Amino acid sequence: MTLARQHRIQVVAHRGASEEAPEHTLAAYRKAIEDGADALECDVRLTADGHLVCVHDRRVNRTSNGRGAVSALELADLAALDFGSRRNREFWRTRDEEPDWEFRPEDREDTSVLTLERLLELVADAGRRVELAIETKHPTRWAGQVEERLLVLLKRFGLDAPAAATESPVRVMSFSARSLHRIRAASPTLPGVYLMQFVSPRLRDGRLPAGVGIAGPSIRIVRNHPAYIERLKRAGHQVHVWTVNELEDVDLCADLGVDAIITNRPRAVLGRLGR
Ligand code: G3P
Ligand code: CA
Numbered sequence: 001m002t003l004a005r006q007h008r009i010q011v012v013a014h015r016g017a018s019e020e021a022p023e024h025t026l027a028a029y030r031k032a033i034e035d036g037a038d039a040l041e042c043d044v045r046l047t048a049d050g051h052l053v054c055v056h057d058r059r060v061n062r063t064s065n066g067r068g069a070v071s072a073l074e075l076a077d078l079a080a081l082d083f084g085s086r087r088n089r090e091f092w093r094t095r096d097e098e099p100d101w102e103f104r105p106e107d108r109e110d111t112s113v114l115t116l117e118r119l120l121e122l123v124a125d126a127g128r129r130v131e132l133a134i135e136t137k138h139p140t141r142w143a144g145q146v147e148e149r150l151l152v153l154l155k156r157f158g159l160d161a162p163a164a165a166t167e168s169p170v171r172v173m174s175f176s177a178r179s180l181h182r183i184r185a186a187s188p189t190l191p192g193v194y195l196m197q198f199v200s201p202r203l204r205d206g207r208l209p210a211g212v213g214i215a216g217p218s219i220r221i222v223r224n225h226p227a228y229i230e231r232l233k234r235a236g237h238q239v240h241v242w243t244v245n246e247l248e249d250v251d252l253c254a255d256l257g258v259d260a261i262i263t264n265r266p267r268a269v270l271g272r273l274g275r
Helices: 026-035 075-079 089-093 105-111 116-124 145-156 177-186 219-224 226-234 247-256 266-272
Strands: 010-014 039-046 052-054 131-136 170-174 192-196 214-217 238-241 260-263
Touching: 010 026, 010 131, 010 266, 026 039, 026 105, 026 116, 026 266, 039 116, 039 145, 052 116, 052 145, 116 131, 116 145, 131 145, 145 170, 145 177, 170 177, 177 192, 214 219, 214 226, 219 226, 219 247, 226 238, 226 247, 247 260, 247 266, 260 266
Parallel strands: 010 039, 010 260, 039 131, 131 170, 170 192, 192 214, 214 238, 238 260
Antiparallel strands: 039 052
16 A cells, blocks of 8 residues: 555545436435545536526536526526436436436425535535535626625535634635635635646646645546646645546545545445545
């Protein structure tokens, strides 16, 4: 066993256990908690009437039986849709067989639109520490409203101002440095994760945008630029990698000493890590 493998890597369920239940549904998050995930990842968007909902795409077309942009729909419109719908082809395409549970009317809550508030309740009731990695989507367009609503909601759960970043069960992730800056300005101890799809020449030396402590590189960056990951670690940053679904990539991440693995398959990744 290498030295790197001796540290405990956090396993984060990406959009819930989204290989086993439709992404961003209560069913997927319940499954992730049952599977033993350390943390849950979710994307948040604002509805037309100002609610934060967990939806990845700008539109609901891919993941529900409805149509339209989240920002143009009210929460009541979204609540009428089914996010376990077979129109969620990306999910259903990966199924070899029917799942052993069905979308029955009594299971309606499991696959209807998930508000961030409901997800926070689920985490609060988990019976053990489950962390939450919340990704702000398209914050530029909403000019601060996503972050503003997010902080109001976190405050209601007593999560907006942790005593220290290292103790916070919630972190905010974004591809937008501006979004992270807004959060930091209002709540300096709430940890931020700067997501990266490529290595910006500006940050090649392992620096992150001012005040951000955690790097969030894609697995492609990790595969192609392992030395960059080592540089981030040497610079004192935590490294949270997305989206790691291949077990060989789990080994690579462990060897490089990353701090968190974000995956659609938390059970499989935990198994690979010997947990
Ligand atoms: O966890 C970060 C990752 O989710 C970013 O990409 O497109 O899946 O939101 P995306
Ligand atoms: Ca995301």
